[in-house]
Amino acid sequence: MLQFLKHPLTPADAHHRTAYPRLRDALLEGYAARHDLPDSLVAQIDPLIAAGLLITLQWIVDDWPRLDHRAWGPWFLSRMGPALDEAFD
Amino acid sequence: MWRPPPPSIERLLAQHGLRDCRVRRVANLDCAVWRVQAAQADMALRIYAEERRDTLPIDTEIAWLLALADAGVHVPRPRADGAGSYRMRWQADAGSAARHAVLMDWLPGRRVYKGLRPVHLRHIGELAGRLHGSARQLVAARVLSSPRLAHTAEVAAWADGRRCVPEAGRAPSTSPTAAGATWQKTWPACCSS
Numbered sequence: 001m002l003q004f005l006k007h008p009l010t011p012a013d014a015h016h017r018t019a020y021p022r023l024r025d026a027l028l029e030g031y032a033a034r035h036d037l038p039d040s041l042v043a044q045i046d047p048l049i050a051a052g053l054l055i056t057l058q059w060i061v062d063d064w065p066r067l068d069h070r071a072w073g074p075w076f077l078s079r080m081g082p083a084l085d086e087a088f089d
Numbered sequence: 090m091w092r093p094p095p096p097s098i099e100r101l102l103a104q105h106g107l108r109d110c111r112v113r114r115v116a117n118l119d120c121a122v123w124r125v126q127a128a129q130a131d132m133a134l135r136i137y138a139e140e141r142r143d144t145l146p147i148d149t150e151i152a153w154l155l156a157l158a159d160a161g162v163h164v165p166r167p168r169a170d171g172a173g174s175y176r177m178r179w180q181a182d183a184g185s186a187a188r189h190a191v192l193m194d195w196l197p198g199r200r201v202y203k204g205l206r207p208v209h210l211r212h213i214g215e216l217a218g219r220l221h222g223s224a225r226q227l228v229a230a231r232v233l234s235s236p237r238l239a240h241t242a243e244v245a246a247w248a249d250g251r252r253c254v255p256e257a258g259r260a261p262s263t264s265p266t267a268a269g270a271t272w273q274k275t276w277p278a279c280c281s282s
Binding site: 001015016019022023024025026027028029030031032033034035037050051052054055057058059061062063067070077 | 118119138140203205207208209210211212213214215216217218219221222241242243244247252254255
């Protein structure tokens with residue numbers, strides 16, 4: 001979920017990215033109310049988002065007949081590099 | 090738009106003793122999800138993508154959802170057909186590949202889009218915490234047995250060039266029949282090793 005809030009699949013979802021820090025913090029607060037949330041896990045969010053981006057890319061490459069099989073495919077691919085750079089900054 | 094179910098779906102619903110239903114497709118991203126309006130209650134029919142052939146993730150999901158529903162967590166409860174099976178076989182027509190399908194309770198709600206607020210994310214976080222707590226208990230009790238992740242990122246393969254995006258125009262024009270197999274052959278030589 002955090003992957004798609006931070007890196008929306010379409011330009012129309014950009015407002016989620018703007019609100020991402022507040023949305024992420026609320027998600028973590030809710031999780032911690034129900035389950036252990038180690039600090040080490042919080043530190044892994046950005047690498048896990050990068051892994052999520054790769055999993056999405058693998059789904060596209062492995063299962064889609066064409067890059068434009070879904071309308072957001074080309075835009076997602078164009079944003080992949082900057083998103084990975086951001087995850088590891 | 091609500092409509093009578095197509096014959097292929099009508100047959101699945103009949104396995105559950107459901108007749109005279111109306112259906113409406115509400116999602117078609119990876120899985121197709123049909124909302125089913127029956128006299129008894131609304132239900133959701135999930136038809137898995139053709140490439141989702143491995144039964145273990147689906148059966149694990151069914152077992153997990155049943156346990157969560159029994160624990161009072163707000164999740165769709167899978168419904169067994171008349172023969173006691175949760176996972177059914179569906180074909181759009183005789184010439185199409187068979188796909189897995191599961192009938193579940195429909196959970197009413199509304200789609201939050203531009204109105205997404207931190208309070209919604211907090212509720213989702215609470216749900217995720219309960220899901221993980223349940224999974225931990227079920228694994229300890231050996232109710233869930235799948236030892237592997239449902240999906241993994243092949244980071245090393247992407248990093249060293251064994252995986253890459255097919256060149257534009259070189260992708261096959263037909264649907265892949267097995268995950269990865271068809272596309273791999275069309276990758277540029279620089280990405281093969």
